Structure formats: C-alpha cells, structure tokens
Amino acid sequence: MGQTARVSAIAWTAAVSLAAWLWLLLCQGFFWRTDVRLPPERDPQAWPSVGVVVPARDEAEVLPASLPSLLAQDYPGRAEVFLVDDGSTDGTGELARELARLRGGLPLTVSSPGEPPPGWTGKLWAVRHGIGLARARDPEYLLLTDADIAHEPDSLRRLVAAAHAGGFDVVSQMARLRVESLWERLVVPAFVYFFAQLYPFRRIGRKGARTAAAAGGCVLLRAETAERARIPDAIRQAVIDDVALARAVKGGGGHIWLGLAERVDSVRPYPRLHDLWRMVSRSAYAQLRHNPLVLLGTVAGLALVYLVPPVAVLTGLAAGSTATVVPGALAWLVMTGTYVPMLRYYWQPLWLAPLLPFTAFLYLLMTVDSAVQHYRGRGAAWKGRTYARPDAVAGEEG
Known part of the structure; x- marks a missing residue:
C-alpha cells in the first residue's frame, strides 16, 4: 500500500x-528558440564616435586572443579603446601596451584606477574609470566589453548600425562561450539556455515589457543614456552587473535589445568542472x-x-x-x-x-x-576579491 x-x-x-x-x-x-540575432542594420549617414571600455584584472592569459580583435575593428567612424587594468599582478597592462605596439589599429589607452572604494565592485570601478576617460573624447556610444571577448572585424560596425536602425539605447550580444572540453559541452550550452529561460530575449527587446537583461561581455550603450541612468554609479555594488545595467536603463525608459552572437566569442577556457x-x-x-x-x-x-x-x-x-x-x-x-x-x-x-x-x-x-x-x-569571490x-x-x- x-x-x-x-x-x-x-x-x-x-x-x-x-x-x-x-x-x-x-x-x-x-x-x-535561438533565432534572436542582431537586429536589422542601417548605416548612419555619419558614423558616431565610440569609446570601447575594457575592464581587465589578471587577463594576460586571454588578452593576446582578444585585444588584437578590438584594435583591428573595421569601423568607419572614430573609435578608441580604453583598457582599465584593475590591479593586475600578471602584467596585463604591460602586455596590452605591447600588443598595441605590435599589432597597431585603433588607439589604445591603458590606465589603472587603483583599488575600488567600499561599496564598489572592482569591475564596475574599472568601468567607471574607463567611461570617464572615454567621455573626455565625447563619444556618442560606449562599448563595454570584457577582456576575454574576441570580436570579428565588423563587430563594432554592425552593433552601431543595429542600434542606429532600431533606436536602441543598449544593444547587447551573448558572446558564444568556448565549448571544447567534456565539461564545457555539458555545462556551457545549458548556462545560456537557463539564462534565456530566466530572461527571454524576445521580451527584453519589446518596448513596455518589464524583462530586462544584458550580457556583460558585449554591451553597446548610448553615452547619453549611460549618463541619464547614472551608469555605473547607480549599480556600483552589483555583482551581476549586466542585468543591473539593463534594469537601470529600462527603468529610465530606455530601449534594450539582447540576443545571441554570431561574431563575438569568449576565449576564456573552462576545461574542468571546478x-x-x-x-x-x-x-x-x-x-x-x-x-x-x-x-x-x-x-x-x-x-x-x-x-x-x-x-x-x-x-x-x-x-x-x-x-x-x-x-x-x-x-x-x-x-x-x-x-x-x-x-x-x-x-x-x-x-x-x-x-x-x-x-x-x-x-x-x-x-x-x-x-x-x-x-x-x-x-561572490572573484580573483582575490x-x-x-x-x-x-x-x-x-x-
């Protein structure tokens, strides 16, 4: 019984x-469904200027595979890269300067803001410093991208063209993560699947919908929107900073798009289950x-x-x-x-x-x-913090 x-x-x-x-x-x-890709693009009559902000902490292992792809962007307008060395101990800043010297391409500025004050995560303190440097050039857009993200040469051009065509304040792509080891095959696609289940991409792009999210590895953000939403100061304590950024923008009436990437890839390996x-x-x-x-x-x-x-x-x-x-x-x-x-x-x-x-x-x-x-x-421990x-x-x- x-x-x-x-x-x-x-x-x-x-x-x-x-x-x-x-x-x-x-x-x-x-x-x-995985057909939410970069929205229709339309080239602007005059290409806006872009400040590319790259927070980096102990990224010497992946930087040779990612930073040159940013410096090699085929972008018709003015663009400049600002790599913010967030207290690295592995020579990240020096390596970035050497890669720029050897590869050329877009102008690169390497700077360090020092240790974050209480109430700030290290990444967002670095982002704040990088945005401050970029704003001195008065860019129309900011591209926030992680140090482990590699971009195809037309990535920036297509992001800006999509933002221009759709009137988006944020265009974010979920970078294709590395899937090579057995554990990566088992865990990584599911990670993106679960994320999409929590934050359906179609709802994020719909005006008036409450769902808001972005993928921190690749976020094109209108500079005036960032200033209006007080990014990153308003989210300075956020560990999941990409979702917090999207909520701050959408809470202020901004229009967001998020989808899967085709030409933006993470080069960071996760070979072991650990x-x-x-x-x-x-x-x-x-x-x-x-x-x-x-x-x-x-x-x-x-x-x-x-x-x-x-x-x-x-x-x-x-x-x-x-x-x-x-x-x-x-x-x-x-x-x-x-x-x-x-x-x-x-x-x-x-x-x-x-x-x-x-x-x-x-x-x-x-x-x-x-x-x-x-x-x-x-x-919430990461790289010694x-x-x-x-x-x-x-x-x-x-």
Whole structure:
C-alpha cells in the first residue's frame, strides 16, 4: 500500500512537471528558440564616435586572443579603446601596451584606477574609470566589453548600425562561450539556455515589457543614456552587473535589445568542472538576492521541472506504472526538444539533450554551494576579491 501511494504521488508530481513544461514551451517568450540575432542594420549617414571600455584584472592569459580583435575593428567612424587594468599582478597592462605596439589599429589607452572604494565592485570601478576617460573624447556610444571577448572585424560596425536602425539605447550580444572540453559541452550550452529561460530575449527587446537583461561581455550603450541612468554609479555594488545595467536603463525608459552572437566569442577556457563550478557559484546566490526563501523555491523548482521527469520514468518502469511513466516521459521529451536548438547553436551533438536533467542537477548543487560560501563569508569571490551583500555595505556606510 505504501509503495502504491509513493508511485501515485510521483505520478501526480510528474503531471505537474509536464504542465510546467507545456507552460514554459508556449508562454515563456519562446525562450528556447535561438533565432534572436542582431537586429536589422542601417548605416548612419555619419558614423558616431565610440569609446570601447575594457575592464581587465589578471587577463594576460586571454588578452593576446582578444585585444588584437578590438584594435583591428573595421569601423568607419572614430573609435578608441580604453583598457582599465584593475590591479593586475600578471602584467596585463604591460602586455596590452605591447600588443598595441605590435599589432597597431585603433588607439589604445591603458590606465589603472587603483583599488575600488567600499561599496564598489572592482569591475564596475574599472568601468567607471574607463567611461570617464572615454567621455573626455565625447563619444556618442560606449562599448563595454570584457577582456576575454574576441570580436570579428565588423563587430563594432554592425552593433552601431543595429542600434542606429532600431533606436536602441543598449544593444547587447551573448558572446558564444568556448565549448571544447567534456565539461564545457555539458555545462556551457545549458548556462545560456537557463539564462534565456530566466530572461527571454524576445521580451527584453519589446518596448513596455518589464524583462530586462544584458550580457556583460558585449554591451553597446548610448553615452547619453549611460549618463541619464547614472551608469555605473547607480549599480556600483552589483555583482551581476549586466542585468543591473539593463534594469537601470529600462527603468529610465530606455530601449534594450539582447540576443545571441554570431561574431563575438569568449576565449576564456573552462576545461574542468571546478572552473565552471566557480563561474556559476560565485554569483548564483546574488542572483537570488541572498534570500534563503528564494533559494528554497529555486531548488524546489529545479527539482520539479528538471529532476522529476527522469525520476518518474525510472520509478514507473520499475513499478510497472504507465500512469507514472507517461507524464514523466512527455515532460522529459519536451525538455529535450527545447534544448536541441541551443545545442545546434553551439554545434554540439544532440545526444547531449536528454542529459539536461543531469546538468540541471549540477546547477542545483552549484546554487546551493553559492549560498553556503556566502554564509561562510566567501560568497561572490572573484580573483582575490570577495564582495559583501549590498545591504550589508549600506549598513556599514550608515
């Protein structure tokens, strides 16, 4: 009797999971589609000037593969690159100057703002310094791009043309992350898939929609919009700075576009599970606003949506319960089908699609670990810095 009740409970839970997947499939902004690419472009009559701001901390390993691509931009207007060395200890600034000397291209300024004051993340303090340098040249646009991002030669031209044609205040592209090792194949496409599920790209680009997000690796921002939204001062404590930037711009009435990149790539390797784990866990609990109740809800949601379907299939097969197998299998099928477009975008084999529950379980563990590290005082740690929760900083300042 007890076993029958357990199987029946799993069957009902699998039915709820299937209903959740049907809702996600049809009502969550078609997040699973990967055809949101750079919007239509139209060349302006006069190309606006652009200041390219690159915050960099200990990036000597990736800089030779990324910085030359920025310096080599084929842009018809005036553009200048400002690399801000955020307290590097590996010679990042010196390497950047040497690459500019050897490769030529756009003018490069390398500067360092010193250690960030209390209440600032290191990256945003560097961005603030870089924007200040760029504003001295009075650019119409700012391109905020990470030090591990490589751009094809026409990247800047196409970003500006798209922003001009669509009247966007922000045009951001989710750089194609590196996918070479086994763990990268398992985790990286799912990372972008989960991000799109939280922030459906189609909703972000819709005027009047509340959904706001950007991808910090590549953000073209209208300079007057940045000044009006007080970027980055208004988001100086944000660990997830790209989403915070988008919310600040959209909150001020700005028009945002975010989509998948075709000619913008991250060159940073994540060969081991440990590397990927650290990438996710350092900001996962910040994404949940350091709220234990939101964490519990997130864990329960991940379990219901991603883990229940395979558990229901296996349990139903073992118990000979068709009523348990069918909803679990259908939910798993919908889940697998929605993941296929992202695997194709990343040129990965489709046999990885049914393994999404395993990857989701890893993300669940990473999220819990992020909370554990936070309460141990090691949350939001990155390259030797650990950032306090924003309200804790505010309390200290008061």
